[in-house]
Amino acid sequence: MADFVQQLVNGLTLGSIYGLIAIGYTLVFGIIGMVNFAHGDVFMVSCFIALLLFLFVNAVLGAGAIILSLLIVMVISMGLTGLWGWTIERLAYRPLRGSFRLAPLISAIGISIFLPNLIQVTQGARPKPTPPMVGDVIVLFADGHYEATVSYKQLIIMAVTAGLLAVFWYVVQKTPLGRAQRACEQDRRMAALLGINVDRTISLTFVMGAALAAVAGTLYLLYYGVVSFSDGFVPGIKAFTAAVLGGIGSLPGAVVGGLIIGLVETMWSSYFSIEYKDVAAFGILIIVLIFMPTGLLGRPEVEKV
Amino acid sequence: MTNLARATTAAADRPGTARGGARAVPQAPSPQGAMAAALKDAALAALVMLGLSFPILLLRSDVGSNNELVLTPRVPLVVAACAIVFFGRLAIAFVRGAWRRSHPRRMAAASPVGTRPVVGRVAGLLGYALTGAAIAFPFLAAYALGGLTPARYWIDLAILVLTYLMLGWGLNIVVGLAGLLDLGYVAFYAVGAYSYALLSTTFGVSFWICLPVAGIMAAFFGILLGFPVLRLRGDYLAIVTLAFGEIIRLVLINWVSLTNGSAGISSIPRVSFFGIPFTREDDGFAATFGLAFDPMQRIIFLYYLILVLALVTNAVTLRLRRLPIGRAWEALREDEIACRALGINTRNTKLTAFAIGAMFGGFAGSFFAVRQGFVSPESFNFMESAIILSIVVLGGMGSQVGVAIAAVAMVAGPELLRRLEILQVVFGEHFDPNQYRLLLFGLAMAAMMVWRPRGLISQRTPSVLLHGGGSPAAAPAEAR
Structure with missing residues (x-):
């Protein structure tokens, strides 16, 4: 029982991180109908930005103020990763609107090859460990000799995810930017005729997705304490699976999907086989795409000529 | 606005x-x-x-x-x-x-038009010229460097280029002709390599029997992948094929009892001259044909083997494009819904594209295994798929000559740059262009889509048209 509760806590933590990345996929797919293949690698870049900033800020503030340093790192990293998202959209995707169907996807694949190799060239190929950050745990309950615990960092991760989801849900539902985004999602040309700056709205969508990936990157670093240049690929695919499972285009769907994928992954590693945990995630992706392409909370898509 | x-x-x-x-x-x-x-x-x-x-x-x-x-x-x-x-x-x-x-009255962003007659003819001539150069290459290299042994580096490099060329042509059937973006092509390469490696090390089956078997196995896997993804469109299809490729790799790593896991399979038997081994013994190739023994004979044979395999891929593709199935592929690429409305069986069309593309991947895989003598899951990661795809994309999806040029440029290019000493003077002692290879591949893919979405040599016009004298080149190319 304690073991199950422990896996539940771990799964929800992992799922929160996947959910944050998945929002980036779902926002972009919602607005321009494209799978931003490079999003996982933007997440990886944000991990490196957060790592370098953390080392820097922590050296200035001292080891005592870890939470404060993390907060500063997260905010700056959101801005810088947002800039990456903006630049990528500007240079690699915007010129391709109106090109043939697969062009943006191929361009995105190019970017997703470029980013890890850029990091490898500029930062080296070895995995980078972080200094120990938050180590304390709370014991939930003990079951014989086995204790189910939740660590402070897991609490931080879940709280930050819940808070950000609320903020972004508010942005999409209640603000002029969110209205513009939803208008572009429905009909881009009509939105443009009604005075919405479509290009700017799409750019801001990419910035939002990248900023959330930056939060996920900081939390990932806090949780695992190590990152390497190739760490964007697998979390990216899993987050995409989460977005598809939740119904691509749906914001709450992305988080629900992320939590499910996180839970499936931890439970699978714990009760079946840890070697095949990625196979489980990829298998879910294939099964969902084939049998349930609209996902849990998505709308059916009608294919038109 | x-x-x-x-x-x-x-x-x-x-x-x-x-x-x-x-x-x-x-x-x-x-x-x-x-x-x-x-x-x-x-x-x-x-x-x-x-x-x-x-x-x-x-x-x-x-x-x-x-x-x-x-x-x-x-x-x-x-x-x-x-x-x-x-x-x-x-x-x-x-x-x-x-x-x-x-140019004050230039139209904004005039999209590149398809093949013009001149381009088509030049590409055809270039194809023959490249084939001739490829046939003569080992002798030219040996002549220029004074002997076969000094030329070994160049011949090895050419074998590598041809392997990627064959993979590029194989993937071109799926991506360039049928318009199905396959990100897991390396899985079929792996299936082919492991088919030969396992059959030869466990049962001692000869390469010449394994080669078709590997192709059939890979084609079978292609159909296996094809069936579930029949209903998926462009980007979803790409992601699912990617997941499929990763699953194959993870299974190869984790099914230790069959594949020996990450350690891979080593001491795979070497290639023979249709049954005659390339050894110093009396029944070896050199003794049988009355030649002096030279280890380069095997390398030269491997070179011509992959050249023939690649040319077969090319010939089959060119033939298929003229057959009903090839026309159906091109129609499918242009518009799937219209295809279905016109009564084309999209299921069979897609499955044959996957199967035939995968088959050539399997052939290339078993060649890879016989050449290396060693296979491990490391050789079949996503980056390989990405390299093959970028060769196809840069070549201009659908163009055979374009793929050939792209394969030479992308595989041999970094190797040649590494040998330029001037770069080391400029960038420092430890400069290695291979480090920047994938970086440039990625950038080139994105830049290609922005500037020349149809590739180096664009050939997206259908091979056969109803009107226009049977020659597609003569027909005005439509810019979609």
Whole structure:
């Protein structure tokens, strides 16, 4: 029982991180109908930005103020990763609107090859460990000799995810930017005729997705304490699976999907086989795409000529 | 509408941005104004570059002796990057301004048109010339370097290029002809390699029996992948094929009892001359044909083997394009719904594309295994798929000659650059272009989509048209 509760806590933590990345996929797919293949690698870049900033800020503030340093790192990293998202959209995707169907996807694949190799060239190929950050745990309950615990960092991760989801849900539902985004999602040309700056709205969508990936990157670093240049690929695919499972285009769907994928992954590693945990995630992706392409909370898509 | 806003955002001005005719033309009233605008634009671009490079380029982290990270600042690199972006942007603005003045009525972003007759004929001649050069290559190399043994490096490199060329041509059937973006092509390469490796090491089956078996196995896997993804469109299809490729690799790593896991399978039997081994013994190749023994004989044989395999791939593709199935592939690429409305069986069409593409991947895989004598899951990761795909994309999806040029440029290019000593003088002692290979592949893929979405040699016009004298080249190419 304690073991199950422990896996539940771990799964929800992992799922929160996947959910944050998945929002980036779902926002972009919602607005321009494209799978931003490079999003996982933007997440990886944000991990490196957060790592370098953390080392820097922590050296200035001292080891005592870890939470404060993390907060500063997260905010700056959101801005810088947002800039990456903006630049990528500007240079690699915007010129391709109106090109043939697969062009943006191929361009995105190019970017997703470029980013890890850029990091490898500029930062080296070895995995980078972080200094120990938050180590304390709370014991939930003990079951014989086995204790189910939740660590402070897991609490931080879940709280930050819940808070950000609320903020972004508010942005999409209640603000002029969110209205513009939803208008572009429905009909881009009509939105443009009604005075919405479509290009700017799409750019801001990419910035939002990248900023959330930056939060996920900081939390990932806090949780695992190590990152390497190739760490964007697998979390990216899993987050995409989460977005598809939740119904691509749906914001709450992305988080629900992320939590499910996180839970499936931890439970699978714990009760079946840890070697095949990625196979489980990829298998879910294939099964969902084939049998349930609209996902849990998505709308059916009608294919038109 | 958005024109005013777009004209005022200084950094946003590219020919590709235009959609329809509604595009603001930011023509400055005076040269001074244009100069100021260009400077402002360049300064903004440099500022963005500064932001992008802030931690990633500025700070280099290295794992120190105490397993902690040590930061090294690299200010000159950041300054150089920003300066390059600033002056590059300025140069682009001037070139574009001059171009606008000399071509005032240019249409915005005229999309490249398909093959013109001249291009088609040149590509055909180029194809024959390249084939001739490839046949003569080992002898030319041996003649130029004074013997077969000194030429070994070049022949090995050519074998590598041809392997990728064959994979590129195989994938071209799926991506270029049928328009199904397959990101897991390396899985079929792996199936082919492991088929030969396992059959030969466990049962001692000869390469010449394994080669077709590997092709059939890979085609079978292609159908296995094809069935579930029949209903998926473009980008979903790409992701599922990617997941399929990763699953195959993970199974190869984790099914240790069959595949020996990450350690791979070693001492795979070498290739024989249709049953006669390349050994020093009396029944070896050299003794049988009365030649002096030379280890290069095997290498030359491997070279011609892969050349023949690649040419077979090419010939089959060219033939298939003229058959009903090839026409159905091209129709499927252009419009799937229209295909279905016209009564084309899209299921069979897609499955044959997957199966035939996979079969050639399987052939290439078993060649890889017989050449290396060793296979491990490491050789079949996503990056291999990405390299093969970028060869197809850069070659201009659908063009055989384009794929050949792209394969030579992308596989042999970095190797050749590495041998240029001047680069090491400029960039320092430890400069290795291979490190930057994938970086450039990625950039090239994105740049290709922006500037020449149809590839180096564009050939997206259908091979066969109803009207137009049977020759597709004569028909006016439609720009979609």
